[in-house]
Amino acid sequence: MQHTAASQQPTPPFNAPAARRLREALGMAPGHVAYGMRASYGLAHITPETIIAWERGEAAPMASELTALAGALWCSPGELIGAPRTLREHRLALGLAPEDVAREAGVEIHAYLRMEETGEWRGNDRQSSALAGTLRLTPRAFSTVTGRDAPLTELLRSAATTRWQAYVRPLTRLVPVQRREAEDVLHEMHLEYQALMAATLSWGGGTSAESGDAGRDFLDRILDEFWSRIRNP
Numbered sequence: 001m002q003h004t005a006a007s008q009q010p011t012p013p014f015n016a017p018a019a020r021r022l023r024e025a026l027g028m029a030p031g032h033v034a035y036g037m038r039a040s041y042g043l044a045h046i047t048p049e050t051i052i053a054w055e056r057g058e059a060a061p062m063a064s065e066l067t068a069l070a071g072a073l074w075c076s077p078g079e080l081i082g083a084p085r086t087l088r089e090h091r092l093a094l095g096l097a098p099e100d101v102a103r104e105a106g107v108e109i110h111a112y113l114r115m116e117e118t119g120e121w122r123g124n125d126r127q128s129s130a131l132a133g134t135l136r137l138t139p140r141a142f143s144t145v146t147g148r149d150a151p152l153t154e155l156l157r158s159a160a161t162t163r164w165q166a167y168v169r170p171l172t173r174l175v176p177v178q179r180r181e182a183e184d185v186l187h188e189m190h191l192e193y194q195a196l197m198a199a200t201l202s203w204g205g206g207t208s209a210e211s212g213d214a215g216r217d218f219l220d221r222i223l224d225e226f227w228s229r230i231r232n233p
Helices: 002-007 016-025 030-041 048-056 063-072 087-093 098-105 109-118 125-135 139-145 149-161 164-174 179-198 209-220 222-229
Strands: none
Touching: 016 048, 030 048, 030 063, 063 087, 087 109, 087 125, 087 139, 098 109, 098 125, 125 139, 139 149, 149 164, 149 179, 149 209, 149 222, 164 179, 179 209, 179 222, 209 222
16 A cells, blocks of 8 residues: 555656665665665565666656665665756755645645646745745746746746837746846847847848747747846745
8 A cells, every 4th residue: 555655646856876886885785775774764565676667767756666675774864866847856956854844835735736736836935934944945947846937938028029128027026036137147148139039130131040030049948048147046
């Protein structure tokens, strides 16, 4: 039954090489790890073959299995997780219970769990600040885990292609970036994009396909461009 329950949980991003490295550093065989997970965490379905499959990247542990594996390897769950991509994965990386994050952020537990499930953070400014502090989120990570990357991308594209000044306030309301720096970066990106598009016009009155492609590429990677230019979030 435990295996069935675990299999229904989302799989965190697992760092297989780290798991093997930690096990070998402790001088443990896969069987020792499997025994520890069975004996201390009641995961009767874990075998040495399970551990080997995880370390080879052929399978990955579920959330409860990851916690147990970290306990057996005397490490934090974060040491076994790749780059966190979601609100839930950031929480798991720090080994926090959802109740702890909900309490620190000042939201009801059922509401927090719903936001974890949907990936849409609906907290107010104070709650958002508390969430970022509790999960140690950078502004870019905060934007990603709260589902703001898509609207931010559209806002940045509009700022680059039209009147950038109109998008400063919406941007600072969307992500934690200082207004002055938002103005500087949006202006800079607007000028760069407009220069690329102006270069599409050749001296003979035609268009340059190469320059046009450069403009489209700039818009495609505009989210990365924006965060790479932010220095004081």
